[in-house]
Amino acid sequence: MRCPYCRHADSRVVDSREADDGQLIRRRRSCPECGKRFTTVEEAVLAVVKRSGVTEPFSRTKIMSGVRKACQGRPVDEDSIALLAQRVEETVRAKGAAEVPSHDVGLAILTPLRELDQVAYLRFASVYKSFDSLDEFEREISELREAASAREAANAREAASSREAASSREAANSREAANSREMTAARHVVPTRSSGRRPGGPDTPDNRLPKIGDRSP
Ligand SMILES: [Zn+2]
Numbered sequence: 001m002r003c004p005y006c007r008h009a010d011s012r013v014v015d016s017r018e019a020d021d022g023q024l025i026r027r028r029r030s031c032p033e034c035g036k037r038f039t040t041v042e043e044a045v046l047a048v049v050k051r052s053g054v055t056e057p058f059s060r061t062k063i064m065s066g067v068r069k070a071c072q073g074r075p076v077d078e079d080s081i082a083l084l085a086q087r088v089e090e091t092v093r094a095k096g097a098a099e100v101p102s103h104d105v106g107l108a109i110l111t112p113l114r115e116l117d118q119v120a121y122l123r124f125a126s127v128y129k130s131f132d133s134l135d136e137f138e139r140e141i142s143e144l145r146e147a148a149s150a151r152e153a154a155n156a157r158e159a160a161s162s163r164e165a166a167s168s169r170e171a172a173n174s175r176e177a178a179n180s181r182e183m184t185a186a187r188h189v190v191p192t193r194s195s196g197r198r199p200g201g202p203d204t205p206d207n208r209l210p211k212i213g214d215r216s217p
Contacts, residue, residue: 008033070124
């Protein structure tokens with residue numbers, strides 16, 4: 001690797017470390033000529049093939065700027081957008097191909113964007129799927145509504161089952177409490193009985209019984 005300071009043709013790697021969950025490697029390099037240090041980043045090449053046939057390197061930044069545009073005025077923060085772009089890249093790279101059609105990248109954006117913000121999703125989908133009539137918006141919106149109500153139903157089911165679990169837990173707890181009360185009661189009973197049988201102790205029936213002559217004046 002050529003030194004960016006003095007243009008010396010070679011450099012020495014002094015440190016390598018993985019970054020971004022192993023997606024890339026950063027190398028710290030040192031120039032033997034001028035002694036300056038610089039960092040290089042190495043990652044597997046992933047090319048996106050546009051509809052025109054032109055390829056360009058996959059860019060998370062580009063994904064983020066597209067999604068950011070769709071999220072304008074929506075309550076979506078920058079971290080969520082960055083996280084979405086990361087998910088998109090993981091999805092696309094998981095296919096294992098060196099080249100992916102830009103269409104697949106768009107598809108990989110739609111799913112997480114729909115979870116993130118429905119309005120942003122609709123904006124993005126309208127451009128990406130090039131809606132050209134109100135019918136297409138209507139269809140997409142009714143799909144969103146169906147998905148939302150399915151999600152609500154699932155949540156309600158989950159809440160009901162967790163309520164059920166809680167109440168059965170409660171019942172079990174109160175049974176246990178009752179049992180432990182019984183056991184405590186039993187423990188209270190046992191010592192009195194056994195102490196009565198302790199030979200020679202102060203509580204032996206003989207000792208407890210007042211002697212007839214004691215209290216008589
Ligand atoms: Zn140099």
